[in-house]
Amino acid sequence: MALDAVNLADLIPSDLPDGREVVAEGVALSKTVDMGRSLYCEEKGVGSDREWREIARQKGIPLTRINIGLSNWDETRAGLENIYEDALSRGVRPPDSYNLLAERRMGLPKDKRAEAPQETGPCLWSEKDWWELNHTVPIQCGTNDNMIGGPGSVDNVVDALRAGSTTVGIISQYSWKWPYWDDESSQVTAVVKAGGVLAAKKDQGAIFDSYLEDGYPGVFHDYANYVGWAMLERYVAEDLIGAAYSPSWGGLTQNPVIKAAVTLALDAINVNRVPLMFVQGDTIGKEMDFDGNMAGVVNDLMLSKMADLRYKLGSAFIAVPVTEVARIPTWQEIAQVHTINRKCEEYIPMLDPYIDWGKIEKMAGELVAGGKEFFNSALETMTTMGVDVKDPCRVLIVMKRLGAEMCEQLFGAGARDDSHMRGHKPVLQTDLVRKTMEKRDEVLSDLAKRPADDRLKNRKILVASTDVHEFAKFLLSSTFEAVGSRVIDCGINRDPEDIVKVALETGADAVVITTHNGVARSFGTKLLEDMEEAKVTAPVFMGGVLNEDIDGSDIPVDVRNDLHQLGIETPDSIDQMLQSISERVSPPTP
Ligand code: B12
Structure with missing residues (x-):
C-alpha cells in the first residue's frame, strides 16, 4: 500500500x-x-x-x-x-x-x-x-x-x-x-x-x-x-x-x-x-x-x-x-x-x-544508519500527518494499528525496490525471513515436480493462526495459492469464534489452523463445538505444535490423538495435508 x-x-x-x-x-x-x-x-x-x-x-x-x-x-x-x-x-x-x-x-x-x-x-x-x-x-x-x-x-x-x-x-x-x-x-x-x-x-x-x-x-x-x-x-x-x-x-x-x-x-x-x-x-x-x-x-x-x-x-x-x-x-x-x-x-x-x-x-554501523532512516521516517511521517509525536499513547497506537507489514513498507530502511519483500532492498536480511523463504521454495518446488492436481483449484481454504506465530501461516497460504485455491486469510491471534464467523460468511471448504502455544486440544474442542452450533461442516486440519498442559506433567503433552478423536486431521507435513484435504473437499464423482 x-x-x-x-x-x-x-x-x-x-x-x-x-x-x-x-x-x-x-x-x-x-x-x-x-x-x-x-x-x-x-x-x-x-x-x-x-x-x-x-x-x-x-x-x-x-x-x-x-x-x-x-x-x-x-x-x-x-x-x-x-x-x-x-x-x-x-x-x-x-x-x-x-x-x-x-x-x-x-x-x-x-x-x-x-x-x-x-x-x-x-x-x-x-x-x-x-x-x-x-x-x-x-x-x-x-x-x-x-x-x-x-x-x-x-x-x-x-x-x-x-x-x-x-x-x-x-x-x-x-x-x-x-x-x-x-x-x-x-x-x-x-x-x-x-x-x-x-x-x-x-x-x-x-x-x-x-x-x-x-x-x-x-x-x-x-x-x-x-x-x-x-x-x-x-x-x-x-x-x-x-x-x-x-x-x-x-x-x-x-x-x-x-x-x-x-x-x-x-x-x-x-x-x-x-x-x-x-x-x-x-x-x-x-x-x-x-x-x-x-x-x-x-x-x-x-x-x-x-x-x-x-x-x-x-x-x-x-x-x-x-x-x-x-x-x-x-x-x-x-x-x-x-x-x-x-x-x-x-x-x-x-x-x-x-x-x-x-x-x-562496520556491519553494526550500517545497521545503525538504516535504523536511523526507519526512525526518522516514522516520526517525520507521523508529524506531517498531524500525529502528536510527543504523546506516547499516540505514537504507540499508530504503530500498533499500522501493523508490521505496513510499518516496514512505509518506514523501512534500504533503497525502494519492488522486487524485494516490503518494497525495500534490505540492508541485511533477517535469518527467519531467509529460512522461511527457503522453506517456501522447497515446498513449491516439490509441488511443481508432482503431476498437476486440480482438485483444490478455486476451493476456499480458510487459514488462521491461534496465536502470534505467523510464519507457518505464510507457508500454508503460499502453498494453497500455488495449487490455485482461494485463500481466506483469517489472520493471527484468532479465537474459535472469529474463525467460525469467517468460515460461515465465506462458505469455506476447509479450515486450516496453525497453532503453537500449547492450546491445541482446548482450541480444537471449542472450535468444533462452535462449528457444530453454527452448522459449519468444513473439515478441520491442524498443525504446528500440537500439545497442551495436563495435570501431573511439568511439560505439555502431545494431544494429536485427542484431536483425531474429535475428527480433526493433523497431517505430518504440508504435502500430506494437500493430499488429505484434496480428498476431503473434492466434489463427489457423479
Ligand atoms: C518464531 C517463534 C516465535 C516468534 C513469533 C514471530 C512471529 N511473528 O511469527 C515470537 C518471538 C514472537 C514468539 C513468541 C512466543 N512463542 Co514462540 N517460537 C518461535 C519459534 C522459534 C519458531 C516458530 C516458527 O515461526 N518457525 C518457522 C515456521 C515456518 O515453522 P513452524 O511454525 O514450525 O511450522 C512448520 C510445521 O510445524 C508445519 N506446520 C505449522 N502449522 C501447520 C499447520 C498445518 C495444518 C500443517 C499441516 C502443518 C503446519 O509447517 C511448517 C513447515 O514445516 C518456535 C520454536 C521453533 N524453533 O520451532 C517457538 C515456539 C513455537 N514458541 C513457543 C512459545 C511458548 C511462545 C510464547 C507463548 C512465549 C511466551 N511465553 O511469550 C510466545 C507467544 C505469545 C503469543 N502472543 O502468542 C513454544 C511453544 C511451546 C509448546 N507449545 O510446547 C516454542 C516451540 C518454543 C519453545 N520450545 O518453548 N515465538
Missing part, C-alpha cells in the same frame, strides 16, 4: 487519553509501591539488578540468564531450585537471572485471567507466588513475558516491583492482541501508565525492558529495521515516558556474526547506556536431532559473550535448550545448556584477540 493511501492520524481512536496525563497517573501510582529486594541483590549487596550489572560490566564479569516457564508456578519454582542446586553440584556459577516465561493470561487484568483460556506456562495467582519469584533462590527474576504489553500491564508492574523484580517488560508486546480482548485504547494506555510507574522508580534501578522480536521485528525482513524499531521504543520509553529502556533480542537469529553486529548496533543507539538485559540464543536453527543442536548452542554464544565483555554491554546471554523446536524444555535441559554457557566462558580470552571486530563494527 502506498503512503498516500493511509492517514496515520485516522488510526487514533477517539477515546484515547492524552499520554502525558497517563504517564502522570503512573507516576502518582508509583508512590504506593515499595520496591522489594531480591535474594540475588541481597547476595550482591546492591539495590537493583541494574546496579549489579553496572558493576559486572566494569569488572568484566560475564552474566548468564535462563528462560523458564513450566506448566505452573509450583513446577517452575521447583525447577529453579533444581537448576540452582545442579549448577552448584557441577561447580559452575548458577544463572544470574531468569526470564519468567509466564502464561499469556498474565497479560490480562487480574480479574479477567481465570475465565480466559489456559495456555502453556505459569500464571501467578497469589501474593505468595509473586514473592517467591525473587525469594526462592538467588537468581534475579526478569518479569518480562506477558507482564507489560497487555491490558494487565499496570497490575503486573506494581506486583513485579513489590516482589523485587526491577526490570519489567516487554514493551514490544503492546503490538500483540490478547484472547478475548479487543480494546486497543485501554491496552496502550495500560502500557504507558505502567511505564510511568517505572519512570518514577528509575533512580532506584527500575528498567523498562523489551524483547524486540515480540514486536514487529519478529516478522521484519531487515535487521536495520530492528534497530529502527528499538530507536522508536527507546524514544517512547525514555524521552516521552522518562523511564530507562533496555532492548533485549536475539532468538530469531542463527548467524552468530549477525547477532554480534545487531547487538553492537543496539548498544550504539542506547544513548543512556542502560545495560542490555539479555541476548537470547538462537531458536530457529534447531532441529529434531537434539544432539546435533549442541553445535548451535556453542557457536551461538561465543561471539555474543565476547562482544558483551569487550564492549561492556552488561547483558546476559541465554543459551537455548536443544529441545527448543519441539516444546517447552524441562529443568534438566535448561541446566544442561546453562552449564555449556558457563563452561564456554573459559574459552573467551583464548579466542577474542583473533576476532576481526572491525568487520563486525
Whole structure:
C-alpha cells in the first residue's frame, strides 16, 4: 500500500487519553509501591539488578540468564531450585537471572485471567507466588513475558516491583492482541501508565525492558529495521515516558556474526547506556536431532559473550535448550545448556584477540544508519500527518494499528525496490525471513515436480493462526495459492469464534489452523463445538505444535490423538495435508 493511501492520524481512536496525563497517573501510582529486594541483590549487596550489572560490566564479569516457564508456578519454582542446586553440584556459577516465561493470561487484568483460556506456562495467582519469584533462590527474576504489553500491564508492574523484580517488560508486546480482548485504547494506555510507574522508580534501578522480536521485528525482513524499531521504543520509553529502556533480542537469529553486529548496533543507539538485559540464543536453527543442536548452542554464544565483555554491554546471554523446536524444555535441559554457557566462558580470552571486530563494527554501523532512516521516517511521517509525536499513547497506537507489514513498507530502511519483500532492498536480511523463504521454495518446488492436481483449484481454504506465530501461516497460504485455491486469510491471534464467523460468511471448504502455544486440544474442542452450533461442516486440519498442559506433567503433552478423536486431521507435513484435504473437499464423482 502506498503512503498516500493511509492517514496515520485516522488510526487514533477517539477515546484515547492524552499520554502525558497517563504517564502522570503512573507516576502518582508509583508512590504506593515499595520496591522489594531480591535474594540475588541481597547476595550482591546492591539495590537493583541494574546496579549489579553496572558493576559486572566494569569488572568484566560475564552474566548468564535462563528462560523458564513450566506448566505452573509450583513446577517452575521447583525447577529453579533444581537448576540452582545442579549448577552448584557441577561447580559452575548458577544463572544470574531468569526470564519468567509466564502464561499469556498474565497479560490480562487480574480479574479477567481465570475465565480466559489456559495456555502453556505459569500464571501467578497469589501474593505468595509473586514473592517467591525473587525469594526462592538467588537468581534475579526478569518479569518480562506477558507482564507489560497487555491490558494487565499496570497490575503486573506494581506486583513485579513489590516482589523485587526491577526490570519489567516487554514493551514490544503492546503490538500483540490478547484472547478475548479487543480494546486497543485501554491496552496502550495500560502500557504507558505502567511505564510511568517505572519512570518514577528509575533512580532506584527500575528498567523498562523489551524483547524486540515480540514486536514487529519478529516478522521484519531487515535487521536495520530492528534497530529502527528499538530507536522508536527507546524514544517512547525514555524521552516521552522518562523511564530507562533496555532492548533485549536475539532468538530469531542463527548467524552468530549477525547477532554480534545487531547487538553492537543496539548498544550504539542506547544513548543512556542502560545495560542490555539479555541476548537470547538462537531458536530457529534447531532441529529434531537434539544432539546435533549442541553445535548451535556453542557457536551461538561465543561471539555474543565476547562482544558483551569487550564492549561492556552488561547483558546476559541465554543459551537455548536443544529441545527448543519441539516444546517447552524441562529443568534438566535448561541446566544442561546453562552449564555449556558457563563452561564456554573459559574459552573467551583464548579466542577474542583473533576476532576481526572491525568487520563486525562496520556491519553494526550500517545497521545503525538504516535504523536511523526507519526512525526518522516514522516520526517525520507521523508529524506531517498531524500525529502528536510527543504523546506516547499516540505514537504507540499508530504503530500498533499500522501493523508490521505496513510499518516496514512505509518506514523501512534500504533503497525502494519492488522486487524485494516490503518494497525495500534490505540492508541485511533477517535469518527467519531467509529460512522461511527457503522453506517456501522447497515446498513449491516439490509441488511443481508432482503431476498437476486440480482438485483444490478455486476451493476456499480458510487459514488462521491461534496465536502470534505467523510464519507457518505464510507457508500454508503460499502453498494453497500455488495449487490455485482461494485463500481466506483469517489472520493471527484468532479465537474459535472469529474463525467460525469467517468460515460461515465465506462458505469455506476447509479450515486450516496453525497453532503453537500449547492450546491445541482446548482450541480444537471449542472450535468444533462452535462449528457444530453454527452448522459449519468444513473439515478441520491442524498443525504446528500440537500439545497442551495436563495435570501431573511439568511439560505439555502431545494431544494429536485427542484431536483425531474429535475428527480433526493433523497431517505430518504440508504435502500430506494437500493430499488429505484434496480428498476431503473434492466434489463427489457423479
Ligand atoms: C518464531 C517463534 C516465535 C516468534 C513469533 C514471530 C512471529 N511473528 O511469527 C515470537 C518471538 C514472537 C514468539 C513468541 C512466543 N512463542 Co514462540 N517460537 C518461535 C519459534 C522459534 C519458531 C516458530 C516458527 O515461526 N518457525 C518457522 C515456521 C515456518 O515453522 P513452524 O511454525 O514450525 O511450522 C512448520 C510445521 O510445524 C508445519 N506446520 C505449522 N502449522 C501447520 C499447520 C498445518 C495444518 C500443517 C499441516 C502443518 C503446519 O509447517 C511448517 C513447515 O514445516 C518456535 C520454536 C521453533 N524453533 O520451532 C517457538 C515456539 C513455537 N514458541 C513457543 C512459545 C511458548 C511462545 C510464547 C507463548 C512465549 C511466551 N511465553 O511469550 C510466545 C507467544 C505469545 C503469543 N502472543 O502468542 C513454544 C511453544 C511451546 C509448546 N507449545 O510446547 C516454542 C516451540 C518454543 C519453545 N520450545 O518453548 N515465538
